[in-house]
């Protein structure tokens with residue numbers, strides 16, 4: 167697009183040197199002699215901010231001046247990672263800053279490594295939000311991300327005797343140069359208390375919520391720099407504080423100490439990110455967190471609207487609110503409450519507005535992950551919102567009755583309130599009833615949302631459920647993380663692939679070109695050598711860059727099947743022990759994953775993989791053939807080192823369970839070949855790349871359903887596959903945990919007596935075969951190189967700019983407002 171072509175900012179190396187040294191002196195009170203790398207990082211960030219803030223002001227003035235329609239992306243998670251390298255690339259100042267620092271005796275890559283990750287998310291859902299706001303700014307759309315300013319992001323992980331240890335993440339212990347506090351935009355949030363009905367003089371009545379507690383929401387803004395640096399949007403993160411005004415009474419009554427206790431209670435609300443274990447517990451603090459952030463955001467949205475508007479019919483012209491999963495659902499009754507109780511609009515009018523403002527994205531089909539809150543808890547924390555939900559539901563039940571007269575089972579299924587001993591509020595149902603569009607995140611997932619998750623809703627609202635396939639930003643996930651491959655693409659297809667990833671198709675006709683293949687494979691080798699150094703640093707294990715780097719990085723969950731990968735590793739190990747001449751291309755299996763602290767089986771799988779790694783890596787008999795490494799503390803910044811160095815990408819979820827996946831895309835863009843099931847976005851990747859250029863294996867969604875229907879018995883596979891049996895039996899011995907037989911037995915148990923919910927045994931043979939094909943193909947480096955190029959070059963569809971254009975046209979009805 168024309169928007170992003172010309173480098174905007176003129177800046178010489180001399181000027182950049184001056185700016186950085188200036189920040190060292192005047193901003194940090196130090197100098198080039200004394201400064202450590204952290205100080206250099208800080209100074210560089212502040213130098214960059216001088217440009218960023220300028221563009222930020224321009225963008226905000228422009229959007230506000232034109233009263234543009236904007237999208238408000240509400241998400242409990244934004245997994246931003248580091249910002250310096252990305253901002254430099256998007257400002258097109260990376261090269262000049264690299265030169266400037268070099269002249270000052272500093273290495274920009276080392277300086278970038280000083281930055282703590284902004285880990286305000288768990289995994290796919292949070293990282294998607296981060297890619298989306300990058301794309302929104304790059305494309306010139308008015309957009310604002312709303313989230314929580316967690317003091318502690320996702321826990322830091324280490325291993326002790328192979329077991330996961332969690333420690334608090336301290337990303338902003340010493341401040342963060344990227345955020346700006348905006349006390350002028352503070353919001354106040356009521357909680358608890360009771361509802362009073364006030365009778366009006368005209369004979370009507372309205373409700374007044376008398377809060378039992380109030381919080382203060384302090385916004386921190388992080389500038390989001392679009393590529394080409396025309397548009398700089400903001401990510402607004404809310405931090406909770408005690409509301410002094412509210413607690414003044416306690417204070418005045420001489421309760422100074424009590425007031426301090428109240429204060430720290432209020433601050434716990436934004437203290438820590440909940441680790442996702444796909445089984446939301448009905449924790450009061452989590453509900454308060456959700457409401458706190460939604461209340462602040464909705465009020466902020468309305469404040470901006472009211473700057474230019476008095477006519478409420480215009481709200482849906484100016485505002486779209488995207489709910490990232492059900493976590494921000496409480497924004498719906500909150501908007502209703504403000505419109506009805508505070509603005510005193512008529513219910514039906516307010517409801518019609520709500521139905522035009524909210525859209526909802528579903529990110530998982532796992533039934534245990536669908537949020538439900540107990541009515542009793544709701545009544546205590548948000549009494550007025552519960553009343554509003556009841557009224558929404560009462561009216562909706564009339565719609566259901568009209569469609570299916572007398573059908574109580576339909577009503578039970580569709581009701582926002584789940585009846586029973588412990589009545590529950592079903593957040594997903596509230597979303598689907600209200601939202602004007604509901605989307606899944608890959609084609610197959612969106613179909614399953616229609617057929618399996620919400621079939622009755624789909625019948626009732628046949629145009630509501632749609633698909634928007636996920637994507638990832640090529641700025642971070644190719645240009646910044648893989649500079650050598652990026653430079654090759656600049657040469658081959660022109661530098662604007664960065665804003666038009668379809669351009670990569672230009673390399674497809676040349677996939678057999680020997681010179682191109684050599685450059686491509688040399689780059690991969692360089693990246694593997696770099697990763698090998700990191701592996702040595704982090705684990706002490708030496709790996710050879712001549713081996714196949716086979717990588718599985720994602721949250722640890724049974725449906726993602728790290729245990730299937732593990733079974734195959736054990737089989738290879740066994741083959742090598744049984745037959746020292748067993749012919750295989752050397753392989754390094756690399757894992758990175760955090761387990762939710764309360765998820766026992768996930769933690770066992772980490773433990774098992776670490777124990778197996780210990781044994782394998784120290785076994786002289788398999789030296790040079792097999793290595794296994796589990797990298798501690800997998801996070802965005804580590805991912806940036808892993809994707810560029812991968813030969814094989816493991817995408818092996820049970821078909822039907824991985825909504826999309828986005829790591830799969832990052833691997834392929836960087837030239838890894840996928841071994842994967844027909845699940846999530848793998849299916850669409852196969853359409854783009856050609857399934858023959860991937861290693862597809864395992865049961866399809868339909869076959870999974872059929873097998874489960876006819877009654878799946880893992881023992882059938884266990885007894886019929888001697889290798890599989892011996893691998894599982896190995897887990898019962900103390901071979902990997904000397905002196906502790908049975909330490910790994912519960913993994914075996916869950917795969918056999920436990921019923922193997924995720925069909926690892928059913929897919930094992932097919933998976934093992936796929937790996938034989940990988941081994942055979944890798945021996946022909948020309949064929950491998952060709953396939954790698956065909957994979958990378960065909961990934962145009964999976965950039966988040968395309969996803970955002972899909973949202974903008976099919977859901978948000980948004981227009982670009984490029985800043986000139």
Ligand code: 26V
Pocket residue numbers: 288289290291292294440441442443444445446447491529530535607636824825826827828846
């Ligand atoms: C659930 C919970 C429950 C309790 C507390 C915190 C928490 C946080 C997140 C979740 C649900 C996470 C769902 C999720 O991450 N889905 C992933 O979304 C990706 C982006 O669409 C997609 O690529 C992955 O396939 C999907 O698993």
